[in-house]
Amino acid sequence: MVLSPHVPELSSLELLTTVAHTGSLGATGRELGLTQQAVSARIRTVERLIGVALLHRGPRGSRLTDAGRLVVDWAAPVLHAAAALDAGIDSLRERRDDHLTIAASYTVAEYLLPGWLVALSTEQAAAGLPRTAVHLAVHNSEQVVTEVLDGRTELGFVEGPDLPAGLAHRVVARDELVVVVPPGHPWTRRPPGPRDLAATPLVAREAGSGTRRAYERAVAPATPAPPAVELSSTSAIRGAVLAGAGPAVLSDLAVHDDLATGRLVAVPVPGLALDRTLSAVWPDGSTPTGPARDLLRIATHGR
Structure with a gap:
């Protein structure tokens, strides 16, 4: 269905309906925060759009014409339906904002997300907004x-940084990996080179x-030795x-306290770059909204 170009916008119908209720351009302006001149100008715009006079203008003020009263009557169910649509949209937004489902890697989930x-x-x-219930998958x-x-x-x-097609992303933090050993390990006296590390x-x-x-990217082109132990969590x-x-090799976020207390020792590996980026990702072509948008802003800017 294509509407005629003579159909006014909802805001113009609301304005005309307010004039009918107040009986005065001045009172309408005061109720809507407009000047009397602005109200009159907008009514003239609607009159040109519809093609008929909607107000009688005279030295004693303005009043609706018969055509104006008809337009106000016809506008009533339209405005009522628009109000119902607005309320429904608000309800959808409130339900959407009630909860947020996110997924995060172990490092981000354990050391950054709680603060965010x-x-x-x-x-x-x-x-004054209700608290969003967050479901986090790690x-x-x-x-x-x-x-x-x-x-x-x-x-x-x-x-x-390795992200497949179909995702938009934003860097939210930078992280450095460190080689860690217990106190007394031989590497605390003689740190390994990149090849020694890859072979261990x-x-x-x-x-x-x-x-x-x-x-694995940092030690390339060397092929890392198979793990001595393969575990699925940083704590393990x-x-x-x-x-x-x-x-x-662990994130410095994960071992900060261990290094500070001496439970673990960070071993420098000359010539090895172990810094990396931590990124937020979402489907390409979309934009995070509501609590997801707010969380992304906090993660990116820390506020």
Whole structure:
């Protein structure tokens, strides 16, 4: 259905209806925050659009013509329907904003997301908004990407720059990986070179994790030795290193306290670049909205 070009906008119908209720251009202006001249000018625009006079203008004021009263009567159900549509849209937005589904890699989920979620909750409370219930799925980066592409999560957080087609992304943080060993390990006295590191079986994350991919890229073209132990969480890897299972490559976010207290020792590897990016991802062609948009802003800018 294509409407005639003579049909006024809803705002113009609201204006004319207000004139009918107040009986005065001046009173209408005061109610809508407009000057009397602005109200009169907008009525003239509607009159030109429709092609008939809607107001009698005289020295004693203005009043609706018969045509004006008809237009107001016809506009009533239209405005009522528009109000119902507006209320329905608000309801949809409120239900959407009630919850947020996100997925994150282990490093982001354990060491960055808690602060971001607290900031989101604080912002909502300050604005008088209901708190969004957040459902967080924690996976390796490869699985996070799959969930976002499949539409199972609104926003994902991954480690590393390798992203497939179909995703938009934004860098939210930068991270550095460090080689860690327990105190007394031979590498604390004689650090390895990149080839020595690649040839050493490590306590490692599973294939598909951002940490493992970043390490493999850093030691390329060398092929890393098979892991001594393969574990699916950072906490388990830290425990295995402390128990003497072997060295590991972990995020400095994950081992900051261990390094500060001396439980673990960071081993420098000359010539090895182990920095990486942490990114938010969402389906390409879309834009995060509502709480997802707010969380993305907080993660990117820290506010």
